[in-house]
Amino acid sequence: MKKYVFTDSVGYLTTTISRILQQKLQAKFKSTGSNTTPEQWRLLVVISNEGEMNQSQLAELQHKDRAAIKRLLDHLETKNLVIRKSGKDSRSHTISLTQEGRKMVQVFTKASEETVNEALSCFSEEEAKNLNQLLNKLLNNIK
């Protein structure tokens, strides 16, 4: 019977790791002169990967609420990285990347890859693969 130690729990570890990685990524973005944030970039990548969709669908995919997505999109639209289109259902806005948005995804994917590689530098290829599988399994279990 093991004692539960909070600083050793997935909750603590993922939260802390996530925060540090975001800080590193933010610094990397900033050093290129851009003021796009990691969260804004994440949203761009999701749209790029999953294709056009409306704000509610984005919210569900990102596990955030609609208000959070709305405000992120406001920032992205101001920077001309994204546009909202209205179709026949006038409640819904279809979100898609602009030319600049697509470029931003390309440029910052490299920065993101670098950050991840640095983070994983302590692992063998097998360990890294293992970690990835375990995290994916965990995510699927809780989402």
Added chain:
Amino acid sequence: MKKYVFTDSVGYLTTTISRILQQKLQAKFKSTGSNTTPEQWRLLVVISNEGEMNQSQLAELQHKDRAAIKRLLDHLETKNLVIRKSGKDSRSHTISLTQEGRKMVQVFTKASEETVNEALSCFSEEEAKNLNQLLNKLLNNIK
């Protein structure tokens, strides 16, 4: 040569997992009638585990900046979960838990443990142990 896929990176996975776990924990806290948040609770636990220290030290331990810690402590102090004491160095405030603060740690540790156990329900004991080791190793590499 593997292609880098962002939704498969530690950055994406840890951030998403962390967010979902926080949401679950928040819901659990709220269902007990408390308005203490997961982040506030985390800070309480750190103080409880690591002993009294000042705000700068807390900030460093939590990988947040001093302003963030200051504001969290303001909330905790308002709720009488924490007190700031001044010693000979009048710049520095030593933070310690109140009676209520200690009780809060106990009560919510159980909720936290439940949340973690539910999250890990898809894993064998060995897998869970493995995940923990890998996350700890990763954290040590980046912090």
Added chain:
DNA sequence: TAATAAACGTTGATTAGTCAACAAAAGTAG
């Protein structure tokens, strides 16, 4: 068809985190 329900995006209020700048106190050097 008319009334009701659901979906969508939006807004305001609150908690959280970062950054830059600041005053006050303590430490260091000349």
Added chain:
DNA sequence: CTACTTTTGTTGACTAATCAACGTTTATTA
């Protein structure tokens, strides 16, 4: 001892997330 530097906590401005409430528009159903 005085001048400079560092440390500590604080504040304001900003991005981010959540919750509750709201108005429109679409869908359902009685």
